[in-house]
Amino acid sequence: MVTCNAVDFIHEYSGVQGRKSSCHIRILNDEGKPITVICSQLPSNTGTSVTNVAENIAAEICEQIYSSKKTLRNVIKDYFDKHQNHEVVDHLIKKLKESGGYSLFFLEILKQALKYSSESKLAAERIRNLVWVEHYPIGVGLHTTTHEYSVVRFNEETWEPSWTKWVTETAISKFTGYSVEDVTLAGVKLT
Numbered sequence: 001m002v003t004c005n006a007v008d009f010i011h012e013y014s015g016v017q018g019r020k021s022s023c024h025i026r027i028l029n030d031e032g033k034p035i036t037v038i039c040s041q042l043p044s045n046t047g048t049s050v051t052n053v054a055e056n057i058a059a060e061i062c063e064q065i066y067s068s069k070k071t072l073r074n075v076i077k078d079y080f081d082k083h084q085n086h087e088v089v090d091h092l093i094k095k096l097k098e099s100g101g102y103s104l105f106f107l108e109i110l111k112q113a114l115k116y117s118s119e120s121k122l123a124a125e126r127i128r129n130l131v132w133v134e135h136y137p138i139g140v141g142l143h144t145t146t147h148e149y150s151v152v153r154f155n156e157e158t159w160e161p162s163w164t165k166w167v168t169e170t171a172i173s174k175f176t177g178y179s180v181e182d183v184t185l186a187g188v189k190l191t
Contacts, residue, residue: 004030004182011039013057015048023050024190025061026182033177035126037061040135044191050134054152054161062127128156131176133183134163137190147184151175 007027015021024040039057041050050057132152141148149172151164173180 004028004033004178006182008185008188010042011057011061013048013053013060015053019047021045021047021053023057024185024188026185026188027061027065028176028178028182029065030178035065035130036133036172036176036178036183037130038133038135038183038185040137040185040190041140042190043137043140051163054132054134055154055159058132058152058154058161059159062130065130066123066127131172133172135185149183 005028007025007029009025010022011025012020012022022045023042026038026040028036028038037058039050039054039061132154134150134152136142136148138145138147147169149167149169151167151172152161153164154161169180169184172178172183176183
């Protein structure tokens with residue numbers, strides 16, 4: 001059972017020579033812990049392995065995580081949608097008239113813009129520090145009787161991957177702060 005904020009999905013990617021390929025992705029994203037992505041090789045994948053295109057998959061997933069954040073336009077739109085109640089709008093109009101201009105309106109928009117900017121910087125920093133875990137389930141990796149995990153680091157300038165030696169579920173759990181169940185995809189059937 002997942003005990004954290006997690007998202008699971010099948011990710012399709014273009015493999016070597018454009019071969020259609022797919023993997024399982026679990027994104028663990030709790031505040032106070034690093035964003036952790038577990039990229040699992042699917043036994044049913046007949047395309048390119050996740051190891052051979054790790055930097056491409058990671059770039060696509062990072063873009064998905066980052067672009068799922070709201071745009072400034074949506075933040076402002078949400079503010080107006082949330083404040084459609086006529087009493088709130090009447091109160092805002094009254095305050096605007098009392099202020100002799102649009103200062104209250106502009107201050108509220110400025111507040112929303114600063115909040116958006118701060119959240120965007122935090123999101124970008126969390127993505128830069130994400131933990132990428134490559135996973136080969138039983139029957140798929142080099143050691144077919146065990147799950148295999150490796151933490152992958154990406155060079156910030158070249159995005160070139162480098163793999164750790166195989167690590168244990170417990171080591172990943174201690175490093176990230178997520179439970180062993182969360183990092184081992186307990187209950188997820190990989191097909």
